[in-house]
Amino acid sequence: MTMDQAHIREVLTGVFARQDLEEVCKRRDVGGVIRILNKYGITQGQIAGLTGIAQGRISEYKTGKRFATAKSTFESIADGLGMPAHLRRSLGLAPGGSDDARRVGDGLQIPTDTFDLQLLAEAIGKRGEALKRRELLRMVAQLGATTTLAQSEAWEKISFALTKPSALDEAIVREMEARSAGFHRLEEMLPANAIFKGLAAHLREVGTILNGTTSDPKDDLRRRLMVVASESSVLAGWIASDLGSPPTARNFYDTAEKAAREANDLGIIACAYGYRSYIPSSKANHGRARALLASALDLLPKSASPGTTSWLAARHAEESAALGDKENAYRSWAEAQEAFEIADPDEDRVWTRFLDQDRFDAFRIATFSQIGQLSEAEEVARAVISRLPEVDRKRAGIILGDIAMAHIAHGSANEAARAAREGLAVVRETESVIWLPRFEILAKALERWRVQQPVRLFLEDIIMTKRQFSASRQ
Incomplete structure (x- = not known):
């Protein structure tokens, strides 16, 4: 008997709650997903209809004749079947589906349009203080209503500055300073590729305006704009590293240094x-x-x-x-x-406003775990992770990697593998390629214990994660 759509969704909801489905998703085993769905009455034809993947290809995945590696395939499976956030994370995807906005965390959609990103960064920068998740949600919700007017006003100002360099004024520089500060704030909360286009467009505008002016030590507006260029280039270098492109990162860092030297x-x-x-x-x-x-x-x-x-x-x-x-x-x-005892993140330079107590404790964990004070490091780590907000998933991945290193030093292979596997899942979710080598080092250290199940599962995950990142760059 053919299932109707309502019945299919009801069956899928039940299957999505199963532990065995979550395990095959963690292995990114599309064939395993299909076999479990078939077991509960969802046919290959129905899966093909829901996901848009040809039924012949579905059959190949099921029998193991073909293995899915492309991110687009995992997105088609997750989006088509309507997988919940925890299964999407297990597959290495963002918690929400793909559309005109980038979903980050439950309910948070970040626009991918470059101007919208610039506008959002500028609004965040003008606040001059740390942003909580609820406030970011509100600002994103308000963005659509103000974009058209703001785009018109901003373009008129920038266009005037581009065509008449002498028109460079305090208002233009303040807007660029706010935007640079805002992008530094956004980097703490969003995956690198969610904001890179907007940041690159911001740098192009700053560079074009600077090209219309002449170097003059007495010109304070140009000097401040040069600071914006260097601070933004530093951030672009960091994001390029996060995206797995060290050569591009080095170019941005070189640019930042040149601009900073002119600005003294x-x-x-x-x-x-x-x-x-x-x-x-x-x-x-x-x-x-x-x-x-x-x-x-x-x-x-x-x-x-x-x-x-x-x-x-x-x-x-x-x-x-x-x-x-x-x-x-x-x-x-x-x-x-x-220095930390007298620091105030809200009053600091844009690149160190991230250094709150949690981030400082993360450095403590990494340092003390490697010099033998493992009990103290693990105690601090548990406290930090327990108070991390959902939007700060990048930091959790780094800390879990440090915990895994500490467990290896203790000789606790299974505990190290469990922490490393959890941290690697965060790396996939946040698409933080820059931290993948740390987990590859962990994998090499754990290789001799591969007969133990937690270690074997982590080693399988590291192979799958490397394939995911390799496929996403193609």
Whole structure:
């Protein structure tokens, strides 16, 4: 007897609650999904009709003649079947479906139009304070109603500045400063590729306006706009790293340094070195990473913001710990702690406003777990994860990776694999390619325990995740 659509949806709802379906989704085994659906009466033809995938291809997936690797295939399965957020995450997808907006977390849709993103970033930057999830939802909801008018007004101002460089005024510079600050805020909450186009368009506008002016040490408006260019380029470099393109990241960091030198802002150059240190660190080249951080700390003027000093010193401690240099790790951590105690994220430079107590504790976890204070590191880690908001999933992935490293140091392979697997799921969900090498290092360390089920499942997940990211870049 043929099922009607209502009955199909009822069956799917029941199947979606099953643990075995979640397990095959975590393995990104489309064939396994199809076999479970068939078991409960959903035919291959019905699956094809719901997902838009040819029935012959559905059959190949079921029998194992073909394996799904493309992100578009997983999206077709999840969107067509109407999978809930937890199964979408298991497949390595964003919690919501694909449409004209990017869904991030339950109910949060971020526009993908470049102007809308610029407008949202500018509005966030003008607030001048941290943004909570509820407030971001409200701002996104209001965006559609104001876009047309705001786009007209903004384009008139920018167009005037482009055609008449002498028209560069305080209002234009303030808007660009707010937009740059807003993009730094958005980076903390959204996957990299959700905001990169908007940031790139912002940089093009800033660059074009700067090209219409001449270098003049007495021109404060140009100097401030040059700071905007360098701060935005630093962020673009970080996002390029997050998207898995170190060469592009290095180009942006070089641009940021050149602009910062004209603006005579050594703090931004130090920031660029700090962000740049993550590239060798992800390849376990901790010596090179620490050298970059040492250069960054040397560059900082005495008047540097405490937040920047605290961040760079904490990173230096982290890399020193990775090198087994306990003396320098303790010394740098003491410097980081002293600066953090007087830092105020809301009053700091845009690139260190992320450094709240949770993020600072994440550095503590990474540092102390590597210098032998594992009990303290794990205690702090549990406390941080328990208070993380839903939108801050990137940070949870990093912390879980650090916990896994600590468990390996303890010799607890199964506990390490469980933490690593949970962290890897977050990496897939947030599409944070930059952290994948950390989990690959974990996989190598756990390889000798592969006969144990938790370890084997993690090793399968790492292979699947690498395929996902490889397919998404094609």
